[in-house]
Amino acid sequence: MPAASPLRSAVEVLPAEGGPSVAARFTVADTETVLPGHYPGFPIFPGVCLVExxxxxxxxxxxxxxxGASLTAVESxxxxxxxxxxxxxxxAMEWKRTPAGDWQxxxxxxxxxxxxxxxxxRYALPAADREAAA
Structure with a gap:
């Protein structure tokens, strides 16, 4: 089942330039459904939408x-x-492998x-995939 999202528009992934860093962008349209109730008269894009x-x-x-990894935690x-x-x-996103074998x-x-x-x-592989990668 796909994840539910409060965003009406999609995040655009930008072409990778190599290395562990990648980038994306999102333009906050006036039509985002979360805006009318988040400070009426002075709309601010909610923090939960930035996490999304x-x-x-x-x-x-x-x-x-x-x-194949799935989100297991919003660490901070x-x-x-x-x-x-x-x-x-x-x-701007940077990926790294954790000592526990997860991805951050x-x-x-x-x-x-x-x-x-x-x-x-934090993202984790299914248990079978983790054992194979070790």
Whole structure:
């Protein structure tokens, strides 16, 4: 079953330039369904939607060794600046393997005004795939 999402639009994955870093972006359209109730008269894109932007970007850019992995934890979030309708959210993601054999994605989300959020996600392979990769 696909994950439910509060986003009406999709996150756009940008071409990879090599290395452990990948990027994506999301433009907050005025038609996003979460906006009317989130501070009526002064809409702000909710933080949970920024986490979802990071999740969609991460899911679309899983490293080769992490194919088939699923999200097991939102390890941390830090919201550092507001995101408004019309803003383009740039998402810089870096993947690394953890000592436990999981995969961690660190996402930094920014707008034209500066940092908006930092999100750290953990992905794990199914048990059978983990044993084969070890």
């Amino acid at each position: 932007c990071a999740r969609q970007g991460a899911q679309a850019t899983l490293p080769a060794g992490a194919k 979030t830090r919201f550092t600046g507001p995101v408004f309708p019309g803003d383009r959210v740039d998402i 994605c660190r996402a930094k989300l920014t707008t034209g005004r500066g940092p908006a959020a930092g999100v750290r996600l």
